[in-house]
Amino acid sequence: DVKVTQSSRYLVKRTGEKVFLECVQDMDHENMFWYRQDPGLGLRLIYFSYDVKMKEKGDIPEGYSVSREKKERFSLILESASTNQTSMYLCATRTVSDTQYFGPGTRLTVL
Amino acid sequence: SQQGEEDPQALSIQEGENATMNCSYKTSINNLQWYRQNSGRGLVHLILIRSNEREKHSGRLRVTLDTSKKSSSLLITASRAADTASYFCATGLLQGAQKLVFGQGTRLTINP
Numbered sequence: 137d138v139k140v141t142q143s144s145r146y147l148v149k150r151t152g153e154k155v156f157l158e159c160v161q162d163m164d165h166e167n168m169f170w171y172r173q174d175p176g177l178g179l180r181l182i183y184f185s186y187d188v189k190m191k192e193k194g195d196i197p198e199g200y201s202v203s204r205e206k207k208e209r210f211s212l213i214l215e216s217a218s219t220n221q222t223s224m225y226l227c228a229t230r231t232v233s234d235t236q237y238f239g240p241g242t243r244l245t246v247l
Numbered sequence: 248s249q250q251g252e253e254d255p256q257a258l259s260i261q262e263g264e265n266a267t268m269n270c271s272y273k274t275s276i277n278n279l280q281w282y283r284q285n286s287g288r289g290l291v292h293l294i295l296i297r298s299n300e301r302e303k304h305s306g307r308l309r310v311t312l313d314t315s316k317k318s319s320s321l322l323i324t325a326s327r328a329a330d331t332a333s334y335f336c337a338t339g340l341l342q343g344a345q346k347l348v349f350g351q352g353t354r355l356t357i358n359p
Contacts, residue, residue: 140289186345226290228290236290236292238291240288241289
């Protein structure tokens with residue numbers, strides 16, 4: 137079974153802090169994704185990566201950056217957290233059949 | 248604006264009844280997928296239908312795709328309390344097919 141793990145289920149940070157969200161997969165998938173999910177807005181793509189050290193902006197990249205130094209790990213970075221980044225963050229990988237496997241999510245609260 | 252829009256936004260039915268959710272989209276697609284999300288958890292893939300397919304089944308799930316109307320439906324037959332969840336459609340576009348564009352979801356509640 138594909139396993140996608142995220143570093144924290146719940147996280148509370150203060151405005152202005154630098155925040156790291158980590159995602160690790162164990163299936164050697166090339167494509168990895170970061171989404172945020174907000175009520176009434178569904179899932180929105182922040183960034184994705186199609187290979188090590190390769191990244192591409194999604195629909196809402198402002199205020200975020202990513203890092204992919206190893207194939208199995210994809211990190212989302214909030215350079216200076218703001219209250220409007222309070223959200224559920226979901227990591228996913230893409231299989232060869234085009235489906236996506238999701239991690240359990242990190243619920244981030246920025247105070 | 249969202250590529251996929253689900254209808255209805257919320258649906259409440261009795262256990263044993265069938266549940267139907269609809270999804271409309273705007274641009275041409277490579278495939279359309281349905282996902283399920285239990286409260287506060289990650290999404291789980293249910294079924295994928297490709298643009299050249301019209302209908303697909305998986306257990307109690309039946310998905311149809313009408314590319315001329317740019318719409319899809321998900322039917323869950325003989326619903327169970329455990330089917331209570333949010334259901335999302337996601338479209339894989341012709342260009343940039345690695346990405347999926349998700350709708351806002353339908354919240355399904357099955358009453359025992």
